[in-house]
Amino acid sequence: MASTPSSSQVPGSQASGAVAAATDTTEENVVHISDGEEQAAGPGKKRKQYSKVWNDFTQVCVDGKWKAKCKHCGKNLSAVSRNGTTHLKTHLTSCPLNNKRPGDKIQTNLRFGTTEKGAVSVENYVFDQEVARKALYSMIILHEYPLSIVDHHGFRKFVSALQPLFKMGTRNTIRRDIMHFYEGEKRKARIFLQRTNCRVAVTTDLWTADNQKRGYMAVTGHFIDDSWMLKSCILRFMYVPCPHTAEAICDALHKCLQSWDIDRRVSTVTLDNCSINDSMIGLMETRLGATSMLLREKWLHMRCCAHILNLIVKDGMEVIASAVSNIRDSIAYCVATPKRYEKFEKTTLDEKVELVKKLQLDCKTRWNSTYIMLKIAIPYRKVFDRLGELDRNYVCPPPNDWIFASTVCDKLGLFYDLTELFSGTKYVTANLFSLKYVRSNLKSNLGSMMSMKKLGKCLLP
Numbered sequence: 001m002a003s004t005p006s007s008s009q010v011p012g013s014q015a016s017g018a019v020a021a022a023t024d025t026t027e028e029n030v031v032h033i034s035d036g037e038e039q040a041a042g043p044g045k046k047r048k049q050y051s052k053v054w055n056d057f058t059q060v061c062v063d064g065k066w067k068a069k070c071k072h073c074g075k076n077l078s079a080v081s082r083n084g085t086t087h088l089k090t091h092l093t094s095c096p097l098n099n100k101r102p103g104d105k106i107q108t109n110l111r112f113g114t115t116e117k118g119a120v121s122v123e124n125y126v127f128d129q130e131v132a133r134k135a136l137y138s139m140i141i142l143h144e145y146p147l148s149i150v151d152h153h154g155f156r157k158f159v160s161a162l163q164p165l166f167k168m169g170t171r172n173t174i175r176r177d178i179m180h181f182y183e184g185e186k187r188k189a190r191i192f193l194q195r196t197n198c199r200v201a202v203t204t205d206l207w208t209a210d211n212q213k214r215g216y217m218a219v220t221g222h223f224i225d226d227s228w229m230l231k232s233c234i235l236r237f238m239y240v241p242c243p244h245t246a247e248a249i250c251d252a253l254h255k256c257l258q259s260w261d262i263d264r265r266v267s268t269v270t271l272d273n274c275s276i277n278d279s280m281i282g283l284m285e286t287r288l289g290a291t292s293m294l295l296r297e298k299w300l301h302m303r304c305c306a307h308i309l310n311l312i313v314k315d316g317m318e319v320i321a322s323a324v325s326n327i328r329d330s331i332a333y334c335v336a337t338p339k340r341y342e343k344f345e346k347t348t349l350d351e352k353v354e355l356v357k358k359l360q361l362d363c364k365t366r367w368n369s370t371y372i373m374l375k376i377a378i379p380y381r382k383v384f385d386r387l388g389e390l391d392r393n394y395v396c397p398p399p400n401d402w403i404f405a406s407t408v409c410d411k412l413g414l415f416y417d418l419t420e421l422f423s424g425t426k427y428v429t430a431n432l433f434s435l436k437y438v439r440s441n442l443k444s445n446l447g448s449m450m451s452m453k454k455l456g457k458c459l460l461p
Contacts, residue, residue, distance in 0.1 A: 051085045056092055072097040127165050137177045147171040189233055190260060198223050199267035199294070203304075204253060206240065206272075215240045217249070219256050230428060235260055246279035253280075254287050264292040270302040273311065277301075306422040313367045313415050320408050323401035324370060327377055330384055331359050333394055347390070348383050368419065371412040374405050 057068040059079050068079040068088055072095050077088060092098055140149065148171055149155055156168055169177070193200070201222040208215050219235045236256040240248060257263040266288060271277040281301040285293070293300050317324070334344045341359075348355045359380070362373040377384075381402050388396030 051088075053085045053088045053092065056098070057088060070095060070098075127163060129165070129167060132163065132166050133169070133177065134181075137174050137181065140174065141178060141181075147174050150174055193221070193223070193233070193260065193262065196223060196225050198225070198265075200262045200265050201268045201270070202235075202253075202257070202266055203270040206244065206249065215242060215244055217252055219253060221260070221262065230426070244276070246276055246283060249276070249280045250283040250287070254284065263288060266292075266300070267294055268302045269300055270304055272307045273303045304422075306419050309415055309419055309422070310367065313412065317367055317370070317408075320404045323397070323404040324374070326397040326401050327374065327405055328361065330394070330397055331361055331373065331377055334387070335359050335361070343391075344383065344387065347386050348380065351382050351386055353380060353383055367412070368416055371409065371416050374409045374412075378402070378406050378409060 056071050057077075057079075058071060060067050060069045060076070062076060066079040067076040069076050070091065075091070075095075077091060136150075139145070140147065150168055150171055150173075159166055159168060202219060203222065204217060204219045206215060206217045216237065217240045218237050221233050221235050223231055223233075225231050236259075238252060238256070240252050253269075254263065257266060269281065269284065271281070278301075285300060288300075334340050344359070345355060356379070357376045359376060360373060362369040364370075384396050387394050
């Protein structure tokens with residue numbers, strides 16, 4: 001996403017290139033004036049216009065005669081050089097649409113800016129409705145605000161106090177602006193992707209939204225640009241209708257690749273390790289064609305390492321499911337009401353245990369949240385034991401549950417770190433498994449010989 005622009009612009013900062021060529025305009029005889037120079041539509045010698053009055057007029061040719069068209073009211077006046085510019089200055093003093101009449105006192109608008117060295121500067125600015133409007137919908141996109149924010153009375157009053165000239169649009173207007181911005185950014189990304197002569201690695205994931213019970217699929221493209229920099233781009237976020245069969249998923253993914261014109265440039269497709277994806281890849285190989293894939297589709301299907309780790313941990317968590325459930329119930333009891341949590345905090349102070357982080361419940365289907373829950377709760381074991389003595393309604397987990405949880409939490413930390421490593425988006429992750437495997441084997445086979453230890457220190461930083 002583009003960075004949020006400022007709602008004001010410094011006059012003159014866009015002076016260069018501000019005047020477009022007149023070849024594409026409907027008024028072929030219009031001559032644009034910029035920087036005090038006269039530009040003739042036909043052949044002839046150019047004359048410099050030294051008078052500042054031309055900042056408010058444009059030279060046009062009407063019935064073969066040069067006229068000076070007022071930029072404020074549109075009235076045409078004589079522009080013959082022998083007549084001078086006095087009559088033009090006189091018109092500016094009486095023009096009803098000229099807000100900057102000669103002799104009027106004008107308040108200069110100022111704003112505070114920051115230089116490259118961090119110093120504060122004061123500069124003039126001109127309010128721009130389009131720039132401010134872009135800043136508004138960019139803010140909504142960045143922070144995921146609801147479109148209805150523009151209808152809120154308090155927000156409208158706040159914006160009006162900041163800049164009374166800004167015209168607030170409706171939610172439908174903002175929606176159109178966002179979609180127009182999205183289409184523009186998509187065109188830029190598509191052109192950039194087409195200019196990059198490289199293969200594209202695709203990652204995709206499919207899940208069901210809890211509130212809507214509808215399936216969605218996200219498709220991301222990863223590639224290396226001409227500067228050998230790793231780039232990632234979300235190609236599509238789409239609704240996939242039920243049933244989520246191999247054919248339905250294959251159709252959605254293939255249409256996405258075709259819309260970006262990269263269906264013949266795919267290097268790998270990374271998916272979750274489930275049986276339906278195996279069937280889907282078989283269909284995808286047929287549609288893409290063996291000749292367009294690396295090594296005749298041998299390396300097309302890549303299984304997500306993070307998902308494989310997730311399956312391993314979920315299977316292992318069944319061993320201590322009872323202990324985790326008891327600790328989860330204890331946390332749920334303490335955070336159920338503000339009064340109970342205040343009692344927990346007071347007991348923490350009485351037992352002289354530092355309250356570093358607040359207790360939090362996990363999501364039962366996500367083991368990483370269970371790991372975080374246990375990691376926070378284990379240091380407060382002494383507090384939970386004391387609460388069991390003070391509160392008759394509270395059932396404290398037995399000591400064995402805490403021992404199991406502490407042991408498993410240490411092991412889960414390794415899987416948690418590996419999952420975070422494999423889930424990175426700013427670096428290549430396909431080679432990390434091999435590096436971890438080599439490091440593990442070197443550590444286990446170093447032996448006790450001094451020479452081998454020295455070698456290990458050199459190989460393993």
